[in-house]
Amino acid sequence: MPETAALVERLRAGDARALARAITLVENDAGAGEGAAALLTACFPYAGRGLRVGITGAPGAGKSTLVDRLAGRWRAEGRTVGVIAVDPSSPFTGGALLGDRIRFQDRQGDAGFYARSMATRGSLGGLAQATADVALLIEASGKDALLIETVGVGQDEVEIARLADITLVVLAPGMGDDVQSLKAGVMEIADIYVVNKADREGADRVEREIRAMQSLAQTHSEWTPPVVRTVGTTGEGVDRLAEAIAKMQAWLGQENRLAKRRARHWERRLDAMLRTELMRRARRHGVAEDELARHAARIAAGEEDPWSVARELAGRIVED
């Protein structure tokens, strides 16, 4: 595939348009097509060298501002930076891409910076896989750090957290029930807590609640997530946040911790990829495109049960 090789070469040389083309190619066939698989396989050896930082938290906590601040700081230090914003906005208006352009306007023309938004649409398990693919391509283009921003606490976020080496959970005072419901779900994935908008009333309370939750949870890790206060709009505390990230990066560098963490994450992703590969082969060997739809109609009418159908279809390609 000489085309793939040429694209990978340009991408690795830092050509932003080649990167954008590669991402579009992979997004369009969701990693399943031959072209996308070849491209990802070719880029794989050049990925995984940078640091991947996930940023999650409820809408309104100020994640985007913090991402911009961290990116700016790292760029000023000479590190190249990629950003993926997993953005639930605007499936109808195409606002995600528009948002990119507005949001990162001041970095236009900065060859050491690349940002991409992804909308939360797509098929089963699709968003986490698509984000993983895009992360790989951005890393292969030679970025030293990759920031992956997500909203919320759903299954998606937990899976996207598996792409990150370090996950920041951003909270803010004055968000009422949000903080309450966010906290527990994300405690499993939080490496560093950020109390943003720390100049507002209630920052103490948010920090106290985090500490209280921590004392209740029996975490098995030797790493106790620190709580860092920031004011994204002024940049206050971003130095401390960058230090906390550097400290955790150093910790991960010891005793093979980063490799173990990435291996754990890969195990889950490999499981999903194997399911997708099996399904692809099932479709090729006897499960026709429209067959699921036909069975689905019969299941909805109560004429068949879904377990028997799943067994029958699977049985065509592999015995029980």
Place this chain on the structure above:
Amino acid sequence: MPETAALVERLRAGDARALARAITLVENDAGAGEGAAALLTACFPYAGRGLRVGITGAPGAGKSTLVDRLAGRWRAEGRTVGVIAVDPSSPFTGGALLGDRIRFQDRQGDAGFYARSMATRGSLGGLAQATADVALLIEASGKDALLIETVGVGQDEVEIARLADITLVVLAPGMGDDVQSLKAGVMEIADIYVVNKADREGADRVEREIRAMQSLAQTHSEWTPPVVRTVGTTGEGVDRLAEAIAKMQAWLGQENRLAKRRARHWERRLDAMLRTELMRRARRHGVAEDELARHAARIAAGEEDPWSVARELAGRIVED
């Protein structure tokens, strides 16, 4: 399996303890075990007769109060009601079950009512499947209506929305960015919008924003989601909400719409079930339990790429 048959019989007779036992059984082996599959298959013919209503929206919008109000109203009309609250709280303290007990205290001893919380934990695609299984069991126990409450706008919610015949999206004034980011992601699944806490300032603005989004979106459906204002704490507007649900139920009853909608939902669920079944067989025929972990470590070290591994493992049970 005489045990399964006995359990199904007790469950169908409305025995709440049999239902609870069945749910525990299914949750514990996540629908994958022989016992769980037999139980679900046995219950399947008795499910799907009631109406399934999904309720989603950001934390703090007042979903729980509305669910309680609707449940109370329907119980007063003599309809039996089930509730599933998919609850992101408390992976550490087991608070979900405790929450049930506190929240539905006044319905204790009401044989026509059953509520269950589910925590947002579990494996890949696990929560949507687990919720589907629990919904089936509660329906098979003879409930006329099932309310499924979820938080947020992630992939989970979209998949759980596929369990519902009618999906309510609950918004509230004064939630700042939440409304903004919630709106777009849920427009695809919303059948009825609820502006709760409508006695607060800003309810007009929330309704205006919904209408503005609707006018932008090119929906292909003949159903235009109405906007209903409620005050969950006082019960104001719950009558109108129940009417809106009844109206949509009547609409779904025409031109085979409900059957078509359920068939569309089943198609997606069948896809997931087939993947799980293929994976189960792969594990039985040559993909050893620890093999994914060993490959994952090599992938994390850059010694193998995941696509080749997925192809190799899949190739053991079915050719390409």
